[in-house]
Amino acid sequence: MVRIHNGARMAGLIVETEAYLGVEDKAAHTFGGRRTARNQTMWGDGGHLYVYFTYGMHYCMNVVAGKAENPIAVLIRALEPTEGMELMHANRGKAKRDTDLCSGPAKACQALNVTREQDGVDLTRKQGMWIEMTRQRALPASRIDIGPRVGIGYAEDWKDKPLRFSIRGNPHVSRG
């Protein structure tokens, strides 16, 4: 994931995600067909960034993954910083080590200076923020941990579904 802010480039490898599956997923903002000012980006075409504000102080970002009217999104829960760590430290303030920079969904947004201003950004254009392929080979399934999502204990029969994905042993994965 690449972010240009004030002319400087920051980047990180996506190491942890969660899937939010449209109108039937009780943990998704679009559950039951809810369509609000906040979540309207989720209802649009995939390839755009959905950013929401929560707990009075935190932003979290998602990659919209469905076609229009199919509100599926992938929450970016953690990044392994690869470029611009100095700027990330400045943005985060309290972080002591590199593993504190982006090891959580709101931390990653704070490090990359992502707010509601970035909601709806087209990630297929290399402007402001986008996603690039790495030169690394795809990881084998054996290197991916799969488990229940974090912080959605209210979601009844959806709370234990295996929709959280992370790279096994990567120190930048959130504690959750």
Add this chain to the structure above:
DNA sequence: AGAGTGATCATG
């Protein structure tokens, strides 16, 4: 384990 913090959303 508890506080911090305010937008958001369903209710009426």
Add this chain to the structure above:
DNA sequence: ATGATCACTCTC
């Protein structure tokens, strides 16, 4: 208009 909630983080 009101009140409960919240896809979290930090500090104790």
